Amino acid sequence: MERPLSEQYASFLHDESRLRGEADAISFPRAAEEAREIVRRCLAAGKPMTAQGSRTGICGGAAPSRGHVMNLSEMNRPLNISRDAGGNFCLTVQPGYILSRLGSDLRSRRFEWLEPDLVDRDAARAFKEAPEQFWPPDPWPPDPSELTASIGGVASTNGRGPGAFKYGAAKNFIASLKALTHDGEIREIQSGDDLFEALIGGEGMFGVITELTLRLMPRPGEIWGILFFFNDENQAAAFIDRTASFDLEPLAALDFMDAASLKLIGQLKRAAAKLKELPDAPPEAQAAVYLELHADSESEIEGAAGELMEAAEAFGGDPDLSWALSGDETEKTRLFRHAAPEAVNARLDEIRLDFPGAVKLGGDMTLPGLSFLESLAMYRRAVRESALEAVIFGHARDNHLHVNLLPHDENERRKALDLMAAWLERSRSLKGRLFLEHGVGKVKSGLFLACEEPRVIKARRELKERLDPEGLWNPGNMFQEGA
Ligand SMILES: Cc1cc2nc3c(=O)[nH]c(=O)nc-3n(C[C@H](O)[C@H](O)[C@H](O)COP(=O)(O)OP(=O)(O)OC[C@H]3O[C@@H](n4cnc5c(N)ncnc54)[C@H](O)[C@@H]3O)c2cc1C
Numbered sequence: 001m002e003r004p005l006s007e008q009y010a011s012f013l014h015d016e017s018r019l020r021g022e023a024d025a026i027s028f029p030r031a032a033e034e035a036r037e038i039v040r041r042c043l044a045a046g047k048p049m050t051a052q053g054s055r056t057g058i059c060g061g062a063a064p065s066r067g068h069v070m071n072l073s074e075m076n077r078p079l080n081i082s083r084d085a086g087g088n089f090c091l092t093v094q095p096g097y098i099l100s101r102l103g104s105d106l107r108s109r110r111f112e113w114l115e116p117d118l119v120d121r122d123a124a125r126a127f128k129e130a131p132e133q134f135w136p137p138d139p140w141p142p143d144p145s146e147l148t149a150s151i152g153g154v155a156s157t158n159g160r161g162p163g164a165f166k167y168g169a170a171k172n173f174i175a176s177l178k179a180l181t182h183d184g185e186i187r188e189i190q191s192g193d194d195l196f197e198a199l200i201g202g203e204g205m206f207g208v209i210t211e212l213t214l215r216l217m218p219r220p221g222e223i224w225g226i227l228f229f230f231n232d233e234n235q236a237a238a239f240i241d242r243t244a245s246f247d248l249e250p251l252a253a254l255d256f257m258d259a260a261s262l263k264l265i266g267q268l269k270r271a272a273a274k275l276k277e278l279p280d281a282p283p284e285a286q287a288a289v290y291l292e293l294h295a296d297s298e299s300e301i302e303g304a305a306g307e308l309m310e311a312a313e314a315f316g317g318d319p320d321l322s323w324a325l326s327g328d329e330t331e332k333t334r335l336f337r338h339a340a341p342e343a344v345n346a347r348l349d350e351i352r353l354d355f356p357g358a359v360k361l362g363g364d365m366t367l368p369g370l371s372f373l374e375s376l377a378m379y380r381r382a383v384r385e386s387a388l389e390a391v392i393f394g395h396a397r398d399n400h401l402h403v404n405l406l407p408h409d410e411n412e413r414r415k416a417l418d419l420m421a422a423w424l425e426r427s428r429s430l431k432g433r434l435f436l437e438h439g440v441g442k443v444k445s446g447l448f449l450a451c452e453e454p455r456v457i458k459a460r461r462e463l464k465e466r467l468d469p470e471g472l473w474n475p476g477n478m479f480q481e482g483a
Helices: 007-013 032-045 099-108 121-129 151-156 194-199 233-243 259-271 298-314 327-354 372-386 410-429 445-451 454-467
Strands: 002-004 025-027 049-052 068-071 078-083 089-093 174-180 186-190 208-215 222-230 251-258 287-295 323-326 389-395 400-406
Touching: 007 068, 032 068, 032 174, 032 208, 049 151, 049 208, 078 121, 089 099, 089 121, 099 151, 151 208, 174 194, 186 194, 194 454, 222 233, 222 298, 222 327, 233 251, 233 287, 233 298, 233 372, 251 259, 251 327, 259 287, 259 327, 259 389, 287 298, 287 327, 323 327, 327 389, 327 400, 372 389, 372 400, 372 410, 400 410, 410 445
Parallel strands: 025 068, 049 068
Antiparallel strands: 002 025, 078 089, 089 208, 174 186, 174 208, 222 287, 222 323, 251 287, 251 389, 389 400
């Protein structure tokens, strides 16, 4: 059940941030009752515990600081299908069920139920006959990067796929949970309950989620992915600002990628087989804008695409060089967009050969009230003055750009932290949202304590004291130990 954390399990000491933690034991429970027994033993021994999903997190949230690691990847099966009061389908899953599996099971309508006898037969039959369903926080169709993320991890970071532009974060599509709490009990928690609010986006600091019921939606009949390339990043930003005045119901994703992102994607493309069949970005492109359109009718989507193409052209986006793909082909545009964070991770690994202390430091705050052009200009100016290596991509809505700073030595690492702190202050002064989709974890706990609104920190601290009086859930996350 519990195994010593020997070298064999060394990869379970870090997540995608590359921050390496420490622990003395690890377990891979297969069922909630088994997880409960382990938690009870840890509680009795006063041993801290860190819950882990697939370790795709990029803030060190799943990297343990000490004690026991509970990895939930073997609790990975669907449990039941049901219908809510509004007739919508709901899928209940174990926390280690991963996004790509969810996507393919929903498409094939075939589930490997943990206990087939417990499945609601009427709902299962109706599901087979209903229009295809999807879970909006899950990027569709499958791409190979964070789609290995577990549903428990997505809930614990309140994650967002590219479709957050239209659908919002994971919380909107979780009806209820079951979780192990600090008294070693498994509780059933409904959306809206205090504990539900704490656990969603709670980064494993308030308990272990053992079961989730997901709200599904009928998949839009038409899905298009579009990539516009621009020879000037300010023109790309001005195009994004222009779209804000459009009334485009089908617009589901609107993301930006800078020249450094395009260059790194080009390099990754040469090395990664799955990217090889994608066309190359035009060599002179200095920026790209990725859009997704979801609608039920082709005419609706064509109207929106036409309006966007015209606007992109007005800002120098050559229609002949843009990519517009539909249906299953959309996967290619998605792959391209998702190659950006992957390419940054690959670059970070290169840098770590000379500077092992390099960890991923990516901006994750909104800048409301500014235009997209102003936001990008602010980041670009600061990056240029600092002379740090940086890769900028991210979401247009609320100017939620991820500026990835890649320090090459200790001095640059400190400079990067100062820059990140200055941007968080700027976001706060604009009443923006800080640490929005990647969490705080351990990598950003110093920034969280220095830059977040004092009332937010106080509320989190009080919640932590109330729901984890012994301080045993994921120590070091958000609040540094002893702080
Ligand atoms: C290439 C790449 C692209 C990414 N793109 C996005 C993106 O577009 N949007 C986005 O939101 N995120 C993105 N991420 C970040 C990451 O994938 C998400 O945060 C994801 O939801 C984490 O899931 P996980 O299973 O890997 O969780 P982990 O990394 O294992 O854990 C994340 C946190 O959740 C806690 N946790 C995990 N499981 C449980 C559980 N069952 N109970 C309690 N706590 C738990 C952990 O303690 C930790 O604090 C990206 C990451 C990568 C590497």
